[in-house]
Amino acid sequence: MYEELLEDIAHKSALRETHTGVKIVTGAGAIILCLLSPGFLAPLLVAAVLLMALVFLARVDVSTLGHVYAAPALFAVFSVSAIVLVAGGGETFWQWQPAPWFSLSVSRAGINQGVLVFARFIGGTTGLVFIALTTPMTDLFSVMRRLRVPDEVIDLAMIIYRTIFMVMAHVVQVYGAQVMRLGYSTFRESLHSFARLCGAVFISSWEAGEDLIRAMEARCYAGKFAVLGKDRPADPLSLAAVATFFVLTGAVAVTTADVTLF
Amino acid sequence: MHIMEGFLPLEWAAFWWAVAIPCLVFGIYQLRRTLSADREALPLLGVTGGFIFILSSLKLPSVTGSCSHPTGTGLSAVCFGPFVTSVVCAIVLLFQSLFLAHGGLSTLGANIVSMGVVGPFAGWVVYRALRDTRVSLPLTIFLSCAIADLLTYVVTSLELALAYPAGVGGVVSSFVLFLGIFAITQVPLAIVEGIVLALVFKYIVSLKPEILVRLRVFPEEKIRAAGGGVQ
Numbered sequence: 330m331y332e333e334l335l336e337d338i339a340h341k342s343a344l345r346e347t348h349t350g351v352k353i354v355t356g357a358g359a360i361i362l363c364l365l366s367p368g369f370l371a372p373l374l375v376a377a378v379l380l381m382a383l384v385f386l387a388r389v390d391v392s393t394l395g396h397v398y399a400a401p402a403l404f405a406v407f408s409v410s411a412i413v414l415v416a417g418g419g420e421t422f423w424q425w426q427p428a429p430w431f432s433l434s435v436s437r438a439g440i441n442q443g444v445l446v447f448a449r450f451i452g453g454t455t456g457l458v459f460i461a462l463t464t465p466m467t468d469l470f471s472v473m474r475r476l477r478v479p480d481e482v483i484d485l486a487m488i489i490y491r492t493i494f495m496v497m498a499h500v501v502q503v504y505g506a507q508v509m510r511l512g513y514s515t516f517r518e519s520l521h522s523f524a525r526l527c528g529a530v531f532i533s534s535w536e537a538g539e540d541l542i543r544a545m546e547a548r549c550y551a552g553k554f555a556v557l558g559k560d561r562p563a564d565p566l567s568l569a570a571v572a573t574f575f576v577l578t579g580a581v582a583v584t585t586a587d588v589t590l591f
Numbered sequence: 592m593h594i595m596e597g598f599l600p601l602e603w604a605a606f607w608w609a610v611a612i613p614c615l616v617f618g619i620y621q622l623r624r625t626l627s628a629d630r631e632a633l634p635l636l637g638v639t640g641g642f643i644f645i646l647s648s649l650k651l652p653s654v655t656g657s658c659s660h661p662t663g664t665g666l667s668a669v670c671f672g673p674f675v676t677s678v679v680c681a682i683v684l685l686f687q688s689l690f691l692a693h694g695g696l697s698t699l700g701a702n703i704v705s706m707g708v709v710g711p712f713a714g715w716v717v718y719r720a721l722r723d724t725r726v727s728l729p730l731t732i733f734l735s736c737a738i739a740d741l742l743t744y745v746v747t748s749l750e751l752a753l754a755y756p757a758g759v760g761g762v763v764s765s766f767v768l769f770l771g772i773f774a775i776t777q778v779p780l781a782i783v784e785g786i787v788l789a790l791v792f793k794y795i796v797s798l799k800p801e802i803l804v805r806l807r808v809f810p811e812e813k814i815r816a817a818g819g820g821v822q
Contacts, residue, residue: 335692336689360596360597360695360696361601363597364600364604364697365601372597397692398692400691400692400693401596401692401693404593404594404595407773408595408598408751408769408772410772411751411755411765411768411769412755415756415757415758415765415768416755416758417757417758417759418758430759430760430763430764431757431759431764431768432758432759432760434758436758438758439758442755446597446598446755449597449598450595450596450597450598452597453595453596454595454596454692454695456596457596457688457689457695457696458692460696461688461689461690461692469689479619481623481626481633482619482622482678485622485633485637485640485682486682486685486686487637488634488636488637488638488640488641489637489638489644489679489682489686490686491637492638492640492642493645493686493690495641496638496641496642496645500645500649520783520790521790523649523787524787524788524790524791524794525794526649527646527649527788527791527794528790528791528795528798530642530645531642531795532798532802534639534642535635535638535799537638538634538635538638539634541634541637542631545634
């Protein structure tokens with residue numbers, strides 16, 4: 330019914346204490362490098378290096394990574410199929426043109442574009458997952474404050490963050506009770522049970538919000554939450570490793586720019 | 592419906608960020624005005640954002656058995672208006688990408704435009720058009736949430752079509768294909784989400800109608816007509 334949050338894994342990650350800026354630069358830089366790469370090999374190399382870092386340095390379970398990629402991969406398969414079918418160009422292996430303005434085909438250029446987009450998806454998602462699995466949200470709040478994100482947005486984000494865990498615990502309890510009473514036995518019953526679950530959670534969230542107002546007033550809230558973030562120094566070894574990673578993958582992106590699968 | 596990380600070429604990712612940022616700036620301005628008028632709105636907005644996050648991570652009952660998630664943005668647009676919703680949605684989308692790997696950072700701008708701006712705005716327009724008419728409260732919510740969902744999916748298809756125009760027929764041909772592919776899952780999803788959120792409102796009306804009165808979502812007469820004993 331609900332999914333495991335990557336946040337829980339990030340708190341247990343062996344890279345938890347590494348400098349937050351280094352981890353964000355690594356993940357975000359990897360995403361930009363994947364998008365800039367004209368060939369498909371560099372994004373795959375980015376994905377391979379970051380996955381190894383996640384498994385061997387951050388000590389993330391391999392089966393967890395499989396779960397993380399399952400939902401995005403479904404969207405990727407649908408969308409890449411569409412890109413391959415509409416792209417056209419080059420040698421054509423199959424074509425269907427039901428209207429003068431609409432044609433579906435499988436061509437050499439189409440397959441190559443599909444492979445490039447899929448490789449960028451794998452590399453980019455791995456960059457995102459690297460940040461998600463090594464950096465808890467509380468560390469990111471400190472970074473947001475340093476980047477001068479408006480206080481209202483950070484405060485709102487912190488309350489949403491806190492509420493997620495509170496609401497999730499409630500959802501698990503209500504859902505468990507509904508399942509035990511065969512609340513999801515038929516489609517019609519499922520709709521009603523799901524709506525009752527959402528309604529009950531909305532009301533309890535609202536009541537939690539009212540409690541929070543009282544708690545904030547009692548603690549003299551003056552329009553800005555305190556953000557406690559530790560300033561860890563950046564380790565020279567990790568800086569050297571990140572620099573080597575970008576030089577290596579950047580060089581591969583340049584030298585393999587013209588390499589295609591077909 | 593999220594566009595995943597790495598899917599949009601850099602120039603299109605940057606373009607959608609450029610479209611999203613002015614909407615967010617105006618949303619933050621509206622948020623500041625709301626908070627200066629009513630300080631209690633912050634925790635209530637926060638818990639609503641948390642609720643939307645959880646709602647969007649729950650699997651909807653599906654006829655085909657496929658994995659479908661509601662967006663919940665129509666609900667927020669009805670309760671808080673489209674501009675504040677864009678800020679709440681931007682935060683929720685950031686959390687979804689970092690907590691669940693749904694969406695991405697480079698594609699966050701495109702996702703904010705589809706799920707946080709156009710979808711909620713369309714839902715809000717429908718809600719405002721029907722709010723003071725004789726159309727019943729559950730039907731108003733159903734139409735608002737279903738239209739918000741459908742527009743989100745139409746805009747996502749447009750974003751993909753602009754980034755990947757077809758060899759024959761260009762953007763239009765590509766748009767038709769993306770619409771057709773995503774219609775398989777998104778049209779039933781929009782209908783089911785509309786029904787579920789209409790039932791959620793009905794549930795809130797019968798158990799805690801004061802919430803809807805506090806938010807001034809519907810006139811008290813309409814809430815009473817829907818079965819809510821407003822005190």
